[in-house]
Amino acid sequence: MQDAATYSAPLGPQLPKTPTGIDGLDEITEGGLPQGRPTLVCGSAGCGKTLMGVEFLVRGILEYDEPGVLMAFEETADELAANVTSLGFDLQALQDQGKLRLDHVHIDRSEIEETGEYDLEGLFIRLGYAIDFIGAKRVVLDTIEALFSGFPNQAILRSEIRRLFRWLKDKGVTTIITAERGEGSLTRQGLEEYVSDCVILLDNRVIEQITTRRLRIVKYRGSTHGTNEYPYLITEEGISVLPVTSLKLAHEVSDEIVSSGVPALDEMFGRRGFFKGSSILVTGTAGTAKTTLAAAFAAEICRSGKRCLFFAFEESPQQLVRNMRSVGLDLNKYQEQGLLHIEASRPTLNGLEKHLVTLHKFIRDWQPEAVVIDPISNLITVGNITEVRSMLTRLIDFLKVNNITALFTSLISGRNIQQEMTEEGVSSLVDTWLSVRDLEGVGERNRGISILKARGMAHSNQVREFLVTDEGIRLLDVVIGPTGIVTGASRLTQQIKEQAEALANQQELERKDRELERKRRVLEATINNLRTEFESVEEELRQINHDELMRQQALRYNRQNIAGSSSPE
Amino acid sequence: METPLAPTATEDETWELRLYVAGQTVKSVTALANLKSYCEQHLKGRYKLEVIDLLVHPQLAAGDQILAIPTLVRKVPVPIRKIIGDLSNQERVLVGLDIRPAESK
The missing domain is CATH 3.40.50.300 (P-loop containing nucleotide triphosphate hydrolases)
Incomplete structure (x- = not known):
């Protein structure tokens, strides 16, 4: 029975992941920690390893309804609960609801005498009991390295730790194991060789008196992940990891x-x-x-x-x-x-x-x-x-x-x-x-x-x-002067100058107008003169014409008279 | 699975010992056998031995902070002492439990 969701995944089957609910971490890990596998969180003192573990559990309970077990090797349950109260995590209430189980493992070297063969079955039984009791999906082992101080026989311890991680995998619980940062290696006891699925490194750096915490995913088997160092903070609301840049440039834009x-x-x-x-x-x-x-x-x-x-x-x-x-x-x-x-x-x-x-x-x-x-x-x-x-x-x-x-x-x-x-x-x-x-x-x-x-x-x-x-x-x-834009007092000077120029221009224009008017009048007078002159000439010419006409008529008449007097003869 | 041995006349107080095991493994069986022999030898009649199988009672593991199996816990006399392993080294067990062999002569 395949459901639709399986088909809709475009990239084929992905490694199943457990979202941590921690602000920003799921973005970097592209979905969360490897489901049902152990993840190693290592870092030096004061990095917030325990806090990350606690937050992983609390968010798992509150947001994903996955009960969790916290096995603390360093702090007692009460201390832990008190430490995270300031972040608004009420561990006691979660325990009362049967969603969370805190188990403090106390190791005191002075109380323990070692004789002969042994194994850590007791730890397995305790953990197994706690997991089964509340049906836990998430487990945090806070600084399992404390075991190294309690049990001198490293050979047994190492093989038991290896067995523990194998066993946790078989149990199908998503586990966070915290470990102290070692010199030259990720963890002091070389735990990274047992946890090969996912390793997160926390770092606390002081540069010029200012502390910045950074997180890096060293490895994540079977999945892609952000590879950068990401600053993170411990705020009033827990851990907040800040991806340096968002992965895509794909925001909505407004035309307003x-x-x-x-x-x-x-x-x-x-x-x-x-x-x-x-x-x-x-x-x-x-x-x-x-x-x-x-x-x-x-x-x-x-x-x-x-x-x-x-x-x-x-x-x-x-x-x-x-x-x-x-x-x-x-x-x-x-x-x-x-x-x-x-x-x-x-x-x-x-x-x-x-x-x-x-x-x-x-x-x-x-x-x-x-x-x-x-x-x-x-x-x-x-x-x-x-x-x-x-x-x-x-x-x-x-x-x-x-x-x-x-x-x-x-x-x-x-x-x-x-x-x-x-x-x-x-x-x-x-x-x-x-x-x-x-x-x-x-x-x-x-x-x-x-x-x-x-x-x-x-x-x-x-x-x-x-x-x-x-x-x-x-x-x-904008006022533009001879040498570019002008400002301030020069702007005023420039403006005054321009006003003066404008006035002068205006006056010049008026003068020209008057000149033109005068010219027009002179011209008109001249035209009148000429016209009068022309009229007199015209009249004279007309008179001449008339005289000529009269003369010719008189001439023709005289000729006719001369012709008539001579014809009867 | 308890094996209380009735205390008889005691010099001072009754020793209370608890042995945590997980099923009948070789180590557990060896440890129990070793322990019984030491007790009979040195604490005869003034000890109570309780064997707890964590496979049956896993909830008891947290109480005595048990991690390793087998673990022997000396509840009384105080302070609490723990000895892990199959108890094969008699000398160390006796030192660990603070039993003075001289007493048992």
């Missing part, structure tokens, strides 16, 4: 437009604003009103009744509100309406990953329409460029997938020759890139804004001067 909050700036875009869900980067040197632009955008989002999340890494919320009031932006109003949330913290407060998780958490809980991060360049202080870049990539991906419009500001150093390159190198990730810069002229400094890129829409190529006024940001019309 959101305003930038500065009407004249909207005019510079072919579609009168930004695409909803796009990411916008505002770069500029110090004091070029990046924050003001960002706040204007945030206020615009709130004005339209949508929620906006503002991460301020430089100013406290109160300071930001006060400062923005001076440019006519009343952020306080939106805060009171619950439309704007300003989350201010120093970048150094947390590692980058923690910041990312804070962002994720806020965004997930609060569902904002837009997110502003002011500025992203400050994050550089807590990580190196590659890390910041990878974090921002993930953040931008995350925001895009959720169709949230994001505006980032970034401080660039004025001396940097490659001004177009932001330090974080995120410019290729963003859709729209605004550059604000100082236009330094003779004895003064003015602000100019230009669009470096705007994916998917036509945009103005002009550098526009803008003023930060009491009513917000105002873009000025």
Whole structure:
């Protein structure tokens, strides 16, 4: 009996997997841990090995209804339960429901005397009993290496551990075995040679006083998996693994437009604003009103009744509100309406990953329409460029997938020759890139804004001067002088000059008009003269003609008379 | 499967011993035989021996923190002592149980 699901799997039979329920881990392992097989989780102290095991069990119970057994070799059941209470895992309640069984294995070398042959059947029986008692599908052996301290006979121990893993496989339970990281090998006791199905390595690295935890899947027999090192965090909700980049670039896109909050700036875009869900980067040197632009955008989002999340890494919320009031932006109003949330913290407060998780958490809980991060360049202080870049990539991906419009500001150093390159190198990730810069002229400094890129829409190529006024940001019309665009006082000079020129031109024009009028009149007079002259000439000619006619008539008459008098003769 | 041996006159207190086994394996049988012989020799009349087969009572394994099979647990006198293995080394068993062979003469 084949069911439809088997047929619909396009890639043929896949290794059956058990989802861990741990945030992000299932994505990297492409579905979870190998079902019914042991997985080794190794790492040094403080990596969260035990926590990963506990979370695997708890999520298994809560999300997949798979009971689990935790065999702890280091901590007692009460200690374990207390340790994970802060994460919201109530182990006691789960035990009471018969979904979870904690078994603390206490090994005290001083109590044990060894004489002759033995095996670890007792461990098998205990584990088997616990598994059968609650019908467990998942088992966690927390630091089985503790056995090595209790039993000096390594030969027996190793063969028994090998037998244990075989036995667990036969039982069909998905097992996590935690082990301490060893020098030069994955685990101190070389457990990796017994567990050959899946090995996950946890790592705890301190770089420049900031700790980052990383996870890597060393091997996963019979399955593809993410091979990178993935940062992970231990948050209030358990472990959260962050894939560096999402696997695909396949998010939904919106055709809606959101305003930038500065009407004249909207005019510079072919579609009168930004695409909803796009990411916008505002770069500029110090004091070029990046924050003001960002706040204007945030206020615009709130004005339209949508929620906006503002991460301020430089100013406290109160300071930001006060400062923005001076440019006519009343952020306080939106805060009171619950439309704007300003989350201010120093970048150094947390590692980058923690910041990312804070962002994720806020965004997930609060569902904002837009997110502003002011500025992203400050994050550089807590990580190196590659890390910041990878974090921002993930953040931008995350925001895009959720169709949230994001505006980032970034401080660039004025001396940097490659001004177009932001330090974080995120410019290729963003859709729209605004550059604000100082236009330094003779004895003064003015602000100019230009669009470096705007994916998917036509945009103005002009550098526009803008003023930060009491009513917000105002873009000025472009004034072109003999040496390019002019700003500030030169702009005024240029304008006055142009006005004077225009006046002179006007006067010249009027003068020319008058001249023309005069010429016309002269000409008309001349024409009249000529016409009078012509008339007199004409009259004279007519008179002459008439005289001639009269003369000829008289002549003809005289001739006839002469002829008549001579004929009768 | 209990084999309590009735305690008779004791010098001080009755020893309580528990032997955990898993079925009738060679190791378990050897261990039980060895143990009985040591007890008869050194603790005659003042010990109680309980043999627990974990295949029958798996829930009892956790109580005494049993991992290895066979395990001999000395419950009384305190402190608890554990001896694992088939108990083939008499000297070590006696040291482990803190039985002074001199007493048994």
